[in-house]
Amino acid sequence: MTRRNLSREHRSVAAAVVISGGVGVVAAVLFHHSGADPSTAVIAGGAAFGATMTLVLEVLKYLRGL
Numbered sequence: 001m002t003r004r005n006l007s008r009e010h011r012s013v014a015a016a017v018v019i020s021g022g023v024g025v026v027a028a029v030l031f032h033h034s035g036a037d038p039s040t041a042v043i044a045g046g047a048a049f050g051a052t053m054t055l056v057l058e059v060l061k062y063l064r065g066l
Contacts, residue, residue, distance in 0.1 A: 012064075016053055016056040019052065020049045020050075020052040023048050024046060024048045027045045028041045028042060029045075031044040
């Protein structure tokens, strides 16, 4: 599937997933390097992913409404 085949909304969601995934990985790595056990680091990364995903999608929804 090429970029031309994706609608604007699908590209927005794809961008939100990529941004959120990066934030989640960074959070997990930082928690692990701060001395937290790996399971706590994974939970922190997942929480950061979810929070960032929600925030990015809400901002995109707001910007589309302007």
